[in-house]
Amino acid sequence: MRHLIRRLSIYLLAIWAAITLNFFLPRLAPGNPAELYFYRLETHGSINPAALKALEIEFGLNTTDSLWVQYLKYLNNLIHGNLGISITFFPSSVGDIIAQNIRWTLVLLTMSVLISFTLGTLIGVFLAWRRASALDTALSSVMMFLYSILYPWLAFMALYFLAFSLGWFPIQDAYDAATVTPGWNLDFLLNAADHAFLPALTIVVSTVAGWMLTMRNSMITTLSEDYVLMAKAKGLTSRRVMFAYAARNAILPSVTGFAITLGGIVGGSLLVEIIFNYPGVGFSLFQGIQNDDFALTQGILLLVIVAIIIMNLIADLLYAVLDPRAGQERSM
Amino acid sequence: MSHSPSSHVSPASLDADGRLPSGPPPSEALTTRPASILSGVVAVLRGFWSLVTINRKVMVGSGIVGFFVLVALFGPLFIRQNPLKYTFDLIDPPSSAHWLGTNLGGQDLFSQLVVGTRASVFWAFFSGLLVLVISVTVGLVSGYFGGIVDDILSLLTSVFLVIPALPLAIVATQYFPRAEITIAVIVALTNWPWGARVLRAQTLSMRSREFVTAARAGGERTWRVIFSEILPNELSIVAASFITTTIQVLLAVAGLEFLGLGDSSIVSWGTMLNGAYTSSALILGAWWWFAPPGLCIALLGAGLALLNFGIDEFADPRLRRERPAKAAQKKAVA
Numbered sequence: 186m187r188h189l190i191r192r193l194s195i196y197l198l199a200i201w202a203a204i205t206l207n208f209f210l211p212r213l214a215p216g217n218p219a220e221l222y223f224y225r226l227e228t229h230g231s232i233n234p235a236a237l238k239a240l241e242i243e244f245g246l247n248t249t250d251s252l253w254v255q256y257l258k259y260l261n262n263l264i265h266g267n268l269g270i271s272i273t274f275f276p277s278s279v280g281d282i283i284a285q286n287i288r289w290t291l292v293l294l295t296m297s298v299l300i301s302f303t304l305g306t307l308i309g310v311f312l313a314w315r316r317a318s319a320l321d322t323a324l325s326s327v328m329m330f331l332y333s334i335l336y337p338w339l340a341f342m343a344l345y346f347l348a349f350s351l352g353w354f355p356i357q358d359a360y361d362a363a364t365v366t367p368g369w370n371l372d373f374l375l376n377a378a379d380h381a382f383l384p385a386l387t388i389v390v391s392t393v394a395g396w397m398l399t400m401r402n403s404m405i406t407t408l409s410e411d412y413v414l415m416a417k418a419k420g421l422t423s424r425r426v427m428f429a430y431a432a433r434n435a436i437l438p439s440v441t442g443f444a445i446t447l448g449g450i451v452g453g454s455l456l457v458e459i460i461f462n463y464p465g466v467g468f469s470l471f472q473g474i475q476n477d478d479f480a481l482t483q484g485i486l487l488l489v490i491v492a493i494i495i496m497n498l499i500a501d502l503l504y505a506v507l508d509p510r511a512g513q514e515r516s517m
Numbered sequence: 518m519s520h521s522p523s524s525h526v527s528p529a530s531l532d533a534d535g536r537l538p539s540g541p542p543p544s545e546a547l548t549t550r551p552a553s554i555l556s557g558v559v560a561v562l563r564g565f566w567s568l569v570t571i572n573r574k575v576m577v578g579s580g581i582v583g584f585f586v587l588v589a590l591f592g593p594l595f596i597r598q599n600p601l602k603y604t605f606d607l608i609d610p611p612s613s614a615h616w617l618g619t620n621l622g623g624q625d626l627f628s629q630l631v632v633g634t635r636a637s638v639f640w641a642f643f644s645g646l647l648v649l650v651i652s653v654t655v656g657l658v659s660g661y662f663g664g665i666v667d668d669i670l671s672l673l674t675s676v677f678l679v680i681p682a683l684p685l686a687i688v689a690t691q692y693f694p695r696a697e698i699t700i701a702v703i704v705a706l707t708n709w710p711w712g713a714r715v716l717r718a719q720t721l722s723m724r725s726r727e728f729v730t731a732a733r734a735g736g737e738r739t740w741r742v743i744f745s746e747i748l749p750n751e752l753s754i755v756a757a758s759f760i761t762t763t764i765q766v767l768l769a770v771a772g773l774e775f776l777g778l779g780d781s782s783i784v785s786w787g788t789m790l791n792g793a794y795t796s797s798a799l800i801l802g803a804w805w806w807f808a809p810p811g812l813c814i815a816l817l818g819a820g821l822a823l824l825n826f827g828i829d830e831f832a833d834p835r836l837r838r839e840r841p842a843k844a845a846q847k848k849a850v851a
Binding site for chain 1: 678767771777810
């Protein structure tokens with residue numbers, strides 16, 4: 186319990202740090218890019234004065250308030266869910282755009298991370314069990330190559346060869362708006378799955394190696410433990426030794442590593458969305474960058490950080506279940 | 518790892534007797550004759566060779582990394598034409614005139630790839646080094662001092678560990694001038710926590726060892742104890758964390774450049790990919806434009822990863838590959 190409270194306070198602190206960073210970045214930047222942003226926003230035409238006021242607070246323009254007062258006003262806006270107005274999708278608010286796009290990202294990311302974690306861990310278990318076999322040598326070498334592949338590049342290659350040249354998959358969007366209507370009907374779900382397949386495949390292929398290599402190494406170490414030898418000596422089936430004894434304990438580093446790896450995966454999958462023109466938050470982020478749409482990019486950054494922290498919390502809870510010792514020792 | 522002192526004196530600076538021309542008082546290193554200097558160099562090379570050939574993973578890994586470093590250093594010297602020169606050979610597939618074809622501006626892609634290697638390799642290692650400096654300092658200081666210093670630094674590490682590096686870097690680079698140094702600094706500031714945490718744990722266990730106590734009792738200054746007593750004993754971890762971060766940094770820099778957040782006047786693998794992406798190389802069918810830079814990134818990364826796993830294997834004998842016969846022998850002994 187103490188452990189969880191400790192983790193929770195770290196996460197709250199991380200969210201606060203991210204918000205504060207978000208506040209100070211535009212103010213630290215040379216040449217005041219926010220002013221330019223503001224000017225461009227005004228040329229777009231009539232803005233609701235309240236929204237304008239919120240943006241002024243976010244970027245610290247047209248104000249005589251001290252930094253502290255600006256900061257408090259900014260926090261107050263955030264608490265009320267006010268993330269500002271997007272130039273790219275004028276006059277929509279950033280909150281609306283994110284709410285619209287987040288589901289695509291959530292489904293895509295959750296599915297691919299679950300698949301790649303399960304697949305990578307299973308492959309790792311089997312390769313460690315059959316260590317130094319021809320299969321182990323071959324697969325480990327391939328994984329080493331996949332381990333450091335650039336996500337968007339793999340996406341580009343998949344898009345070019347599988348979707349563009351061979352025509353097996355659609356080349357953009359999350360579903361075909363001309364033929365299906367969104368909702369809980371089979372046509373739409375199949376169509377959406379067809380569109381999500383290639384982005385998901387890219388994320389799975391580029392992340393599976395990390396899980397596999399971690400699991401393989403941890404499993405090899407665990408296999409030399411005495412209790413595994415004991416289990417074998419007792420005459421248990423190799424399946425039981427493999428999963429109930431060795432893998433059960435070898436998976437702990439993967440779960441701890443989850444937190445560290447996750448940030449990278451989320452970042453990479455945002456890039457994958459861009460390549461596939463997949464309408465998730467990654468694609469909005471790219472549009473935001475191209476238009477210097479600071480309100481949009483900052484809003485997405487905050488959202489991504491909060492999402493990652495929630496997933497970290499889930500990993501922590503899972504770890505406490507998997508390793509009963511976790512709650513007892515003092516660990517950071 | 519260890520360099521013999523004689524290797525620092527180059528043979529050219531010595532006169533016929535093997536002495537330095539003007540005379541500082543002759544010390545052991547300075548009076549060595551050319552023959553022994555040569556043998557010293559040979560010994561260093563041999564040491565290096567045995568280090569590189571510890572196992573197959575390290576061998577292949579350092580071969581790949583060495584190749585890219587050599588191309589980065591000397592490759593651009595062999596490229597006669599300006600990689601940014603526009604010609605009328607637009608979107609040519611690979612041919613004998615253009616080994617990797619040309620892009621939409623008729624620029625030769627092979628010379629871009631070779632010249633771009635320098636920027637990509639340099640910035641990856643440079644950012645990796647920045648990360649190393651931060652994580653070594655934070656990790657060692659927090660592990661050695663303990664108490665309130667450790668509490669604060671550990672908290673900072675934990676917080677930064679959670680904040681995702683790439684999205685933060687994307688948003689941050691947006692506000693600053695598009696330059697490679699901006700990317701390097703931002704990538705360094707977002708990637709240091711992992712190494713810091715590993716080094717802190719190691720330092721914590723090293724702090725109470727006898728040689729540290731002895732150094733402290735001998736009146737050595739704190740900074741000396743930390744950086745010249747403890748640090749050398751953590752070199753294998755430092756090396757591993759340097760390699761891991763360099764892979765991440767290589768990918769992060771390329772990812773940011775790919776998004777167009779880098780300096781577009783510089784030729785690098787990431788900016789090549791950005792060019793291919795923004796000018797729809799996909800629809801033009803120009804696979805020779807976007808395939809090679811990404812392949813180079815993956816290859817260099819794989820070389821670094823191999824090196825890392827090879828070092829791991831060397832440091833932890835349990836991970837070593839064993840032939841069945843030997844494995845049985847080991848069990849019999851145990």
